[in-house]
Amino acid sequence: MEYNDSSINFEDFLGVFLSISKREEHPKNIQLLQAGRTCRKLYFIEKGILRFYYYNDAGKDITHWFRFENSFITELDSFLNKTESSYYIETLEETVVYSISLEGFYKLSSLFPETEKIWNLALVQFLLELGEKVKDLQFRDAPTRYSNLIEKHPDILQRVALGHIASYLGITQQSLSRIRKQK
Template sequence: MSMKASTNHKLLYYLNNWVDITEQEEAIILSAFEPTSIKKKKDLLVPGEVCRYVYFVTKGGLRSYFVDSKGVEHIYQIRLDNSWISDLESFFSQRPSKYYIEAMEDTQMLRISHERLEQLYHEVPKLERYFRILFQKAYINALERLNATMWESAVERYNDMLKEHSDIFQRVPLTYIASYLGITPESLSRIRKKK
């Protein structure tokens, strides 16, 4: 299987988990997504730019973060293989983003623009349901993260992260994981030693 076929297969596999897609519809969907890649440490998005795409990560890892007035980075999303990443606020409003999206590894993706996604809804109407579910989940995840930082202990947040990404510690620097969890690297080390 070629790299392109393998990449496309992953996207179709995740779409088919939610909606039944015919072969004809598969061809339409694949033509709407553009394969792209980015090297480790390069930016996919920087503050002040409008986020024009939603990305499906087929292989690699990305993080989104913002930098506060003191110059401290706060990681908002960590996304590894077979997951979606974007700044949805900027993507839907088409206003400038406040976030960076940076590659943590050499990363291969499929991307779709705002305009092309709207077209795709007309061409394959059942996909509107998939993306509605996807965007609802993204909103719920954002609220859960906000609530977790207020109500859950660092250990609970750590355990939730491990459930979601069992291989995360092999692939993502500890400083990034600590920032995502809203704790210091020292606190993260203490939690890991107790496990």
């Protein structure tokens, strides 16, 4: 993907990122961030799945999204503006991440001037993905949303509980079960 006339080397960037960041191993079902706390880290996921979730007005656990290997995850607002997070981040498998603090991110930015542009790219990626999710929720029915998800992440059924998938899709677990039966 080309962002700019001056081409950007993502591999180089990732190299610098990994050298500056701290490797962390976490078991399954550990919270890396809790609501009410400030998100102090930007994570790059080497192995495992992280779940980004919150409790809605009715007190239900809602999966906002999943993040898989080779992607970044953080609570953007909390991380950048040091505000209280209203989201949780938890591991769904044994997970290996590389983390940096906001200060580390600035350091990275000064060591590697392309950081801002790479970061821009990552943000745009997030945005497009989120935009697709809006499209999904806005006018596609649940069976379609479900099969879209499976198509995009064929291994998700083996790795993530159906209850989490249901809330991600915006339906109850019972509805998801019904949808699965009809195929």
